[in-house]
Amino acid sequence: MAFPELHIYNSLSRKKEVFTPLNPPFAGLYVCGPTVYGDAHLGHARPAVTFDLVFRFLKHLGFKVRYVRNITDVGHLENDADEGEDKIAKKARLEQLEPMEVVQYYTDRYHQDMDRLNVLKPSIEPRASGHIIEQIEMVKTILDAGFAYVVNGSVYFDVTSYHEKYHYGKLSGRSLEDMMAGSRELDGQQEKKHPADFALWKKALPGHIMRWPSPWGEGFPGWHLECSAMSAKYLGQSFDIHGGGMDLLFPHHECEIAQSNAAFGHDAVKYWMHNNMITINGQKMGKSLGNFITLREFFDGSHKALTGAYQAMTIRFFILQAHYRSTLDFSNEALEAAGKGLRRLLHAMDTLKNLEGSDTPTVDVSGLPQLCRNAMLDDFNSPVAIAHLFDAVKTINAVNDGKERISKSDLEILRNCFDTFVTDIFGLTGKDDQAGDNATGVISGLMEIILELRRQARQNKDWETSDKLRDALQKLNILVKDGKDGASWEMTN
RNA sequence: GGUCUCGUGGCCGAGUGGCUAGGCAGAGGUCUGCAAAACCUCGUACAGCGGUUCGAUUCCGCUCGAGACCUCCA
Structure with missing residues (x-):
């Protein structure tokens, strides 16, 4: 089976490349999922919707896609005064809950939010805590290869020795010297040989709740290991696409690359894709800045910065109307505009159902599917595809008003095109998701x-x-x- | 400080070396008991200053401005 030329912007080369799958007709896609210690906010919706789009479009092109999106439930280290305390563990202690209780609670809520956004479930949704053995094995392999060292029950990745053979910093464009200069005093810094070294396995302090036995004593896996271990397990040591937010590019993905090379002797990922951030007042919406609005708050309008509630589909459409590599600025005005635009689009789809074909057509829309398709083939350019659909909306309304006539075959093309793009690929539906x-x-x-x-x-x-x-x-x-x-x-x- | 993005009409957002997306808002109109909804029509914008070019919003340089990463972050 021949696949059309899909161009994907590869963060590694910083340019668009033709997508050539490693094992056609199969395609492997791994995306960094959420850390489940709080409700998902608008920022979390961006990668979810973006890679849902990628997932859907790859399937539309005929690929057999395995989409893996992890749940991080081990937590990353806190780097404030809490001396390496695990995020999940911290939340658990505060709320007097078992860590896994917190994980379950927020995982369920994440799933509910994703369902409302009509984000398809990934093929596999592995949890970090369920892959401790795989992670320990990977640490062993990296140690055996000579790219890591043990100190005090912790294992660190040896960036210096790695850099002698490979290129540390090739994804983010950083040099080791720069990282030297920019480093700061962190927990465990004294144990590291080089400031850029990072933990593969961390020794658990006495108060640390989440801990597992390992060859190096009780501890927990390092910040970047889970994705390397789980992607290798489910997609193989070489796979097609790895996605995630731009803010993960460094250090997270840079470290993933290093881990894979150290363990397998080659890069694991062929195409790196990064979605840009959602901003609010021109600034990144994020946990650390505290300027985030959760999806639930959007759905019920309870956040004080919102002038009202917004339907999940409005949020989905809002995200799709911007290209995934651009920043997207949130405002009530922008969201309302998206909501109205979406209504117009869906309304035209309804109108389309009732149109009748003519033997003496005055319009020709036969090129529409190709226009939409070409837009999507060009690095998933959903905003351009949507613009083409809006052009068709104008035609639909004109036909409905009797101002233009459309042929029966074109009508069929139009219906198929809207079904395919609006419903299947963009995942936009008119059904009210508020009530049961x-x-x-x-x-x-x-x-x-x-x-x-x-x-x-x-x-x-x-x-x-x-x-x-x-x-x-x-x-x-x-x-x-x-x-x-x-x-x-x-x-x- | 280092690395890197970006700056498009009232707002959100595509894109391109010449043919100037799209949505929302706004104005006018059709429809309507009124209104709303719906539909139609209308806007030559690309931060500033230089340069390259027959021609730049698009390429290059500088200035100004905004942001991201360098620490957990989608």
């Missing part, structure tokens, strides 16, 4: 009754009753839309 299926059914039943009563009132020119119903419904965020063929309604939060 049961409640939704009841609501639409009630609305039918109410609108029928209102229709009767209007027939009798009883405008007072008609307007009263309309206004009352509006207060419940239900918008009544009077059209030529009667009224319809919509939830507007």
